[in-house]
Amino acid sequence: MKIKAIRIEKQGGPDVMKLEEIDLPAPGAGQITVRHGAIGLNYIDTYHRSGLYPLKLPSGIGLEAAGTVEAVGEGVESIQTGDRVAYGMGPVGAYAEAANVPAMTVVKLTDDIANETGAAMMLKGITAHYLLHSTYPVKRGDTILFHAAAGGVGLIVGQWAKHLGATVIGTVGSEAKAELARAHGYDHVINYSEENVVERVKEITGGKMLPVVYDGVGKDTFEISLDCLAPRGLLASFGNASGPVENFDLGLLNAKGSLFVTRPSMMHYLLSPEEIAWRMDDLVDVVSKGIVKIEVNQKYGLADAVQAHKDLESRKTTGSTVLIP
Known part of the structure; x- marks a missing residue:
């Protein structure tokens, strides 16, 4: 299907990001297609864009989003079409209207967690989890x-x-x-x-x-x-x-x-399906119970991703920021 997505053909400043129409194929084995309701903006996105963390180009950008499952690939049993889910560990390409992601890397959202919250909480929340529970277990x-x-x-x-x-x-x-x-x-x-x-x-x-x-x-x-x-x-x-x-x-x-x-980096704290599930389930639990409140303090349209990156890098933002497709 045709979707709009932010793409980069070279690495550099925010202006290298362009909104384009691309083809999204059907989900492969073990994958699901998520129609994004909101997309998370994270500092690591600026590293991917600038080349500090190089990407294979041309590429999409973004690691985190939340929305509704539109299609389910072969072998996926834990997720169904119509489920609301969030993901925060890629693959790169979340700055888009929809994306295909591995089913094992998504978590189902409870009814009291909106898409904007789900998109804003995953990468940052999993980062907080591994820092506080694993890198140095806080007592x-x-x-x-x-x-x-x-x-x-x-x-x-x-x-x-x-x-x-x-x-x-x-x-x-x-x-x-x-x-x-x-x-x-x-x-x-x-x-x-x-x-x-x-x-x-x-x-x-x-x-x-x-x-x-x-x-x-x-x-x-x-x-x-x-x-x-x-x-x-x-x-x-x-x-x-x-x-x-x-x-x-x-x-x-x-x-x-x-x-x-x-x-530390997140990928080394997500080395097994059990570890991934532990961190994501803990995060949903504390957010659902109100122990951790997610502050979505800035919202931009997907087409305004360039300005969002400029504001993030100039420290004009607080809390979390989302892009709305």
Whole structure:
């Protein structure tokens, strides 16, 4: 069938994305066709577009969407046409009116989760799940730090970590973002444009510092993150919104307290059908119960994907953003 989709023929700035009409074939074995009601916008999309994470070109773009199942491929028994589902781990090409995706990577949405919420919660929510449950399993009584607390992952982490019993510290760049973070589980919010992050962490923890820092910012916050850790603490550097960390001296880890650093990515935390189902089911559960509220603060038409990327990269967005086909 004919659908409209965002395509890229070269990698670069937002303007390389073009809305085109393409042919979507029938779903193959193990696949389903999802007619999208909403599409999630994520920072990793900008890496795919720019070439930081190279794609085989020409290519679609986008990893996350929610909508209604229109067709079911051979061998699929768990999903039926008419089911409302969401997915958040690709394949690349979600910026489209519809897509064929593996049935094992979708989760059924409960009636109380709208398509926009479903599209906004999957990739960010699964990221929050693996960070909080696997990269460093947060325990009751832990004090943790999350950079970019008012972003899409940050707002989910604040609520979920609070539910797990942690004291949650977040960093933001403005007072408006600080208010948003406080409303989503953060006990302490540090405005890095006005405050010294390391000194505030020292003050909050009584000098004990932290067992873990979650850092999706990258280059601009890397050494700050290390300096916030207690001896043998872990830096989970899961993104690089400010640019990649380069020329890292391993000796710093020894000098700053025998620290650990990991660079996790979602694909390595979704290595089996059981692990995929665990993370997706947990996410739907906490959202359905209202433990984690998904803030969809920006909506753009699919044709306006270029502007959406510009706004995301200039840090004009908060919470989650969706494209509406």
